[in-house]
Amino acid sequence: MNPLSIFAETLSNIAISPMLVAILFSSTFLGIVFGAMPGLTATLGVALLTTLTYGLEPETALVALLAIYVGGVYGGMYTSVLLNIPGTAAAAATALDGYPMAQRGEAGRAFGLATTSSLIGALIGMVFLALVSPLIAQAALQFTSYEYFLLALFGILISGSLTSPDLAVKGWAAGLFGIWLSTIGQDHIQMYPRFTFGMHALDSGIDVVPVLIGAFGIPQIMMVLESHLSLGGIKASMLGRILPDFRTLIKNARNIVSSALIGVGIGAVPGIGEDIAAWVSYGVARKSSKHPETFGKGAPEGIISTTVANQACIGGAIIPLLSLGIPGSPPAVMLLGALMLHNVAPGPMLLKQQPEFVPQVAAILFASAITMFVIGMILSKQVIHILRVPQSLFMPLIAVLCVIGSFALGLNTFNLYLMGIIGIISYFFTKLQFPIAPLVIGVILGPMADTALRTGLKTTDGSLLPFVTRPISLILVLVILAIVGSQIPAVNNAIRNLFSAMKRKAA
Amino acid sequence: MNTKKLIMGLVLAATTLTASAAAAQDRYPSRNITDVVTWSAGGGTDVTNRVITAAMSKYIGTNINVVNVTGGVSGSVGLIQGYDAKPDGYTLIGLSESNTTAAAMGGWENRTEVFDFFIATSSPDVVSVGKDAQWQTLAELVDFVKANPGKVRVGAGGAGSLHHINALAFQKGIDGEMNFVPYPGSSASQNAALSGEIDVVITTVAEQNQLIQSGDFRPLGTLTEGPYTLGEQVIPSALELYPELKTYLPISQAIGFAVRKDVPVEIKQEIAKAFIAAMDSEEVKTFAAENYYELVGEYGAKANARMARLESLFSWTLWDLGAAKVNPEELGIPKP
Numbered sequence: 080m081n082p083l084s085i086f087a088e089t090l091s092n093i094a095i096s097p098m099l100v101a102i103l104f105s106s107t108f109l110g111i112v113f114g115a116m117p118g119l120t121a122t123l124g125v126a127l128l129t130t131l132t133y134g135l136e137p138e139t140a141l142v143a144l145l146a147i148y149v150g151g152v153y154g155g156m157y158t159s160v161l162l163n164i165p166g167t168a169a170a171a172a173t174a175l176d177g178y179p180m181a182q183r184g185e186a187g188r189a190f191g192l193a194t195t196s197s198l199i200g201a202l203i204g205m206v207f208l209a210l211v212s213p214l215i216a217q218a219a220l221q222f223t224s225y226e227y228f229l230l231a232l233f234g235i236l237i238s239g240s241l242t243s244p245d246l247a248v249k250g251w252a253a254g255l256f257g258i259w260l261s262t263i264g265q266d267h268i269q270m271y272p273r274f275t276f277g278m279h280a281l282d283s284g285i286d287v288v289p290v291l292i293g294a295f296g297i298p299q300i301m302m303v304l305e306s307h308l309s310l311g312g313i314k315a316s317m318l319g320r321i322l323p324d325f326r327t328l329i330k331n332a333r334n335i336v337s338s339a340l341i342g343v344g345i346g347a348v349p350g351i352g353e354d355i356a357a358w359v360s361y362g363v364a365r366k367s368s369k370h371p372e373t374f375g376k377g378a379p380e381g382i383i384s385t386t387v388a389n390q391a392c393i394g395g396a397i398i399p400l401l402s403l404g405i406p407g408s409p410p411a412v413m414l415l416g417a418l419m420l421h422n423v424a425p426g427p428m429l430l431k432q433q434p435e436f437v438p439q440v441a442a443i444l445f446a447s448a449i450t451m452f453v454i455g456m457i458l459s460k461q462v463i464h465i466l467r468v469p470q471s472l473f474m475p476l477i478a479v480l481c482v483i484g485s486f487a488l489g490l491n492t493f494n495l496y497l498m499g500i501i502g503i504i505s506y507f508f509t510k511l512q513f514p515i516a517p518l519v520i521g522v523i524l525g526p527m528a529d530t531a532l533r534t535g536l537k538t539t540d541g542s543l544l545p546f547v548t549r550p551i552s553l554i555l556v557l558v559i560l561a562i563v564g565s566q567i568p569a570v571n572n573a574i575r576n577l578f579s580a581m582k583r584k585a586a
Numbered sequence: 587m588n589t590k591k592l593i594m595g596l597v598l599a600a601t602t603l604t605a606s607a608a609a610a611q612d613r614y615p616s617r618n619i620t621d622v623v624t625w626s627a628g629g630g631t632d633v634t635n636r637v638i639t640a641a642m643s644k645y646i647g648t649n650i651n652v653v654n655v656t657g658g659v660s661g662s663v664g665l666i667q668g669y670d671a672k673p674d675g676y677t678l679i680g681l682s683e684s685n686t687t688a689a690a691m692g693g694w695e696n697r698t699e700v701f702d703f704f705i706a707t708s709s710p711d712v713v714s715v716g717k718d719a720q721w722q723t724l725a726e727l728v729d730f731v732k733a734n735p736g737k738v739r740v741g742a743g744g745a746g747s748l749h750h751i752n753a754l755a756f757q758k759g760i761d762g763e764m765n766f767v768p769y770p771g772s773s774a775s776q777n778a779a780l781s782g783e784i785d786v787v788i789t790t791v792a793e794q795n796q797l798i799q800s801g802d803f804r805p806l807g808t809l810t811e812g813p814y815t816l817g818e819q820v821i822p823s824a825l826e827l828y829p830e831l832k833t834y835l836p837i838s839q840a841i842g843f844a845v846r847k848d849v850p851v852e853i854k855q856e857i858a859k860a861f862i863a864a865m866d867s868e869e870v871k872t873f874a875a876e877n878y879y880e881l882v883g884e885y886g887a888k889a890n891a892r893m894a895r896l897e898s899l900f901s902w903t904l905w906d907l908g909a910a911k912v913n914p915e916e917l918g919i920p921k922p
Contacts, residue, residue, distance in 0.1 A: 126627045126654075129627060133636060133640065134640075220777070220780050220781050221781065222781065223778070223781050223782070223783040224778070224783060265659065267744070267768075267770055268745065268768050269745060269768075269909060270659075270691070270745060270746065270909050279692070279693075282659055282692075282693075283657045283659070283663075349777055403780075403797075404796050404797070405773065405776075405777055413627060416627055416629065416632065416633060419633050419877060420633055420636055420637065422872060422873060422876040422877070424795075424796060424876065424877060425796075426796030426797065426800070427796055427797065427799070427800030427802065428795075428796045428799045428800055429796070431800070491657070491663075530770070534767055534768070534769065534778075534783075535783075537765070537767050538739050538765075538767055538778075538783050538784060
């Protein structure tokens with residue numbers, strides 16, 4: 080049986096079974112809710128459903144799990160656009176332009192663009208999963224510790240430059256502060272406690288979720304309450320149309336393709352996921368845009384690139400999961416566990432013994448993407464009415480949700496204090512016009528930068544040469560140097576002089 | 587009249603209710619049981635616990651809910667939560683051999699002796715190299731290691747993990763020295779072996795089976811007493827090739843759950859019965875076969891002795907490495 084007919088058969092199986100359709104819709108919806116709520120993440124959603132679907136058939140369980148994954152990554156966008164509090168780290172980059180758009184009265188347009196772009200991203204990811212899995216999986220394995228370190232550093236630097244365009248150093252400072260926060264606790268190699276001051280609660284380090292909620296949620300709540308800012312007067316006609324804005328999308332075809340490729344590529348590299356994909360594609364979109372100055376002020380390109388990339392990342396993350404048994408992103412780790420529970424062991428043998436599995440997964444991913452689009456379009460129309468509620472009434476409710484979100488993961492009271500402290504620090508960061516996002520990205524990627532660098536050095540007896548002798552490393556080093564160099568006036572002038580001298584010579 | 591009838595009825599209802607409640611208390615289990623798994627969802631301990639408890643709940647007739655309570659050192663947060671629950675048999679603690687280091691790592695004050703263990707599964711460790719490696723047999727690798735001390739890079743999970751301890755024992759046994767590169771877990775070590783960042787990887791057969799069968803890994807020897815058959819290939823036993831290894835090995839994985847020692851004996855017997863039935867069930871057998879786990883099925887004194895040995899081995903190894911926080915001697919852990 081050829082893959083295409085397996086794909087079609089799986090799709091029709093889903094479509095004609097009322098139970099599967101019900102599972103598909105409810106899981107996607109649950110995913111969107113998980114994604115939108117600060118603190119509840121796609122990973123947590125997949126974990127929850129893993130337990131609930133244990134008794135079901137493997138294929139049915141997979142429908143539920145992939146649907147909640149797709150929904151969870153998509154849902155983070157709602158809170159980003161409406162409140163500037165990203166529901167998940169993957170949606171943090173979407174807030175940069177989504178929130179300004181909403182403030183301009185174009186929340187509907189932002190939702191429409193994000194929903195359609197998410198659909199496109201998910202579908203492109205699926206196509207790559209279905210067609211070129213083995214190829215991408217092999218390429219992703221070329222990443223060793225040196226590349227991981229550079230990739231983490233690159234992720235932190237780029238989010239710093241992007242969120243603080245006037246003075247990138249401020250963004251980097253926030254990123255460094257995040258890296259420092261991430262070093263608290265026992266280090267991951269020798270288990271030596273760093274900055275714990277003998278407190279056992281700090282031994283396991285700083286959890287990302289309370290940092291995410293504290294850093295994004297608390298300053299936003301305080302700012303809104305402080306400024307008595309109210310969007311209550313907005314009329315429905317001002318919310319913008321929700322229907323997909325095809326003209327903008329067609330104009331962005333190049334942006335969509337490059338963001339999707341970045342999403343698939345980053346998704347396929349083990350250990351990093353949707354959040355970095357969104358930042359990198361945002362950076363590329365801004366660099367290649369004709370109007371980079373509109374970014375951060377409500378540019379549709381920003382929303383399109385981030386949502387395309389984080390959805391394309393799903394297909395990307397499943398590629399090494401199915402072809403090598405190596406999950407490409409944190410939710411994919413949960414997916415691996417769930418598959419093993421159902422006695423499906425993903426890996427090279429699965430592809431040989433059950434070649435029909437990949438087209439099946441691709442079909443389920445396709446169905447999930449379509450469902451996400453349908454629910455998203457219906458939901459956007461309703462969610463938008465939240466903007467009618469005066470924000471000063473709404474924010475205390477968000478504050479309660481933040482507290483619940485920080486506590487829910489691990490039921491650890493220490494995380495509540497942590498959220499409070501990080502929140503207050505972030506509030507002053509915001510007041511001093513330091514961006515918050517690099518801080519969070521620093522906390523997320525810091526451990527990877529730390530352990531990958533030390534592991535790499537250990538494998539080569541402390542040699543720094545692989546940074547320039549390994550091809551992928553070399554490219555990353557050059558990109559990082561370019562990012563840093565462009566912020567140093569002396570370097571900038573030197574390059575400008577060099578170019579004008581060359582021009583003069585040529586003339 | 588009506589009031590009288592009503593009161594009579596109420597009294598009757600109340601007595602039947604209390605009677606049935608009392609009867610329910612005599613019978614174990616009368617409500618849902620919670621299995622506090624100390625490692626994250628999706629890992630070996632979690633998956634094994636979910637499969638075993640699902641089979642057990644069929645036998646005892648109530649649900650066993652698996653919750654993951656992770657964090658701390660060596661899963662201490664979950665251990666403490668499980669230990670602090672009432673010792674009534676309604677709380678199981680899902681754990682593995684790695685939890686035995688919790689005391690030495692400063693995670694909590696108790697030793698393994700506070701628990702009664704039920705060990706369900708285990709998978710043997712295997713020494714493998716990437717498909718492009720220059721060594722075809724274990725003898726070639728051992729000769730190279732001896733000729734080039736510290737040159738061969740070996741990955742085996744994190745520092746202080748079962749695999750790390752196996753790697754140390756292997757080096758001691760062959761009297762060679764390798765460069766141990768710690769990774770956060772088994773899968774990260776295997777990725778590093780795939781990308782060629784390290785030369786040798788020591789993790790379980792359950793974790794490596796796909797990569798071995800696809801030819802990406804070349805298994806050189808298992809760290810068990812006998813050879814291991816995986817699909818069509820037979821992996822020789824390193825212990826048979828190098829009998830000196832038997833001084834330190836085998837050290838096997840142990841995944842299962844525990845209850846507090848002071849849980850009433852009758853209740854522990856009920857749990858043991860359910861555990862035996864579960865180990866004998868088709869779904870557990872299928873799960874083990876599909877995922878290359880060996881079924882252990884130990885409980886009582888035998889299981890406790892196994893965990894006590896692992897505690898001693900792990901704690902002292904970590905102390906010798908300088909990684910442990912509390913001297914095992916102070917904890918009263920005997921030297922291996």
